[in-house]
């Protein structure tokens with residue numbers, strides 16, 4: 001009997017409980033028992049990897065007469081063993097699928113972030129329950145396409161479109177190849193959490209952006225009208241910048257700053273792919289940008305999404321990043337207060353969105369409270385997205401104007417957003433806006449520029465992610 005058929009027969013025997021590995025090998029009648037034993041035990045060691053490879057390359061669907069146990073043995077020897085040395089027609093069959101199987105193996109290694117075959121045997125990092133509940137959000141990049149065309153594209157790819165979601169529960173119940181339009185954001189599609197679109201043509205061509213729903217809130221709530229001058233103060237890798245460009249319809253001017261040269265380079269690539277124009281990308285510490293520079297005299301909107309502890313990001317493996325120490329939180333909060341206060345000092349500024357992917361009050365409500373106090377009555381908090389279910393912690397009176405997001409309540413990563421507006425003289429704060437449609441009011445004509453902030457100590461400190 002040929003080696004591969006003998007090995008497949010042992011695997012069948014094991015599955016049927018006909019005996020242990022050794023006894024099945026010795027009773028197989030195959031003359032070279034050591035060789036057979038080694039091949040079967042290695043195939044078993046790689047069993048779960050082989051199953052995924054067979055699935056990914058759809059080998060069993062393409063070769064209906066190939067028994068699955070024989071397929072495993074062949075693919076093991078082809079990709080992980082000594083190479084196919086015998087096997088007759090089965091060898092020829094496996095060779096025909098070699099390129100597809102190798103591509104699938106390469107993809108698996110990229111996904112698992114490993115370079116050696118052996119490393120694929122380590123158990124996959126557990127993903128927290130919270131993370132597995134967060135759907136795959138897809139922002140349609142309206143600089144390149146429109147929602148209807150993207151929906152049609154996915155329908156042609158075999159996905160079923162279920163229309164606009166009416167509740168968060170509907171998003172939670174999504175499964176299989178189905179998708180919905182989000183209930184809150186107009187250009188956001190929602191797929192089941194396990195959907196991987198990184199290889200999808202629409203993603204690689206910049207027609208869609210894979211961006212968590214909570215991360216879409218800052219640009220949406222800043223809502224500058226086309227033609228506005230906008231600063232994205234801590235911009236890389238640029239998901240929110242490209243969202244801003246889409247809201248501006250590429251009309252107006254975005255000044256995007258980031259201190260980290262590598263992240264700026266990545267951002268450059270992503271913005272080009274997304275078709276963003278009218279954006280000046282500057283590698284500079286935002287704290288050193290001069291608000292009095294004439295270049296920024298028409299900046300009415302600022303998006304500030306500074307470095308933070310990242311404690312709201314739920315996809316991280318358990319224990320990958322320990323909770324930030326009190327010192328680190330203090331350093332981050334100090335930087336966040338300085339950078340927020342600096343942003344408010346741009347003379348024509350009307351509206352600012354401050355956001356973090358942190359769960360810590362120190363980086364969120366406390367920062368907003370401290371800076372609002374510093375600026376006296378010049379700025380006020382605006383109730384961001386009144387219908388959003390999850391509000392700011394009651395750290396100070398009016399903190400419920402801020403919004404929070406979390407896997408459990410909003411099916412997103414943990415996030416915090418505060419919307420600040422320059423006060424018109426005599427305006428009451430905070431404002432309460434009736435509907436989502438009115439949540440992005442544009443600053444009125446003749447709004448007074450605010451007063452300068454109270455004197456504060458200027459201590460330069462940069463906090464990198």
Ligand SMILES: C[S@@+](CC[C@H](N)C(=O)[O-])C[C@H]1O[C@@H](n2cnc3c(N)ncnc32)[C@H](O)[C@@H]1O
Nearest residue numbers: 234235237238239240258259260285286305307
């Ligand atoms: C949370 S990330 C921004 C993510 C980005 N808004 C997006 O949506 O893709 C924070 C960024 O702030 C940058 N950063 C940190 N300190 C900075 C500073 N002083 N000036 C400008 N950028 C800074 C970091 O390099 C990092 O890229």
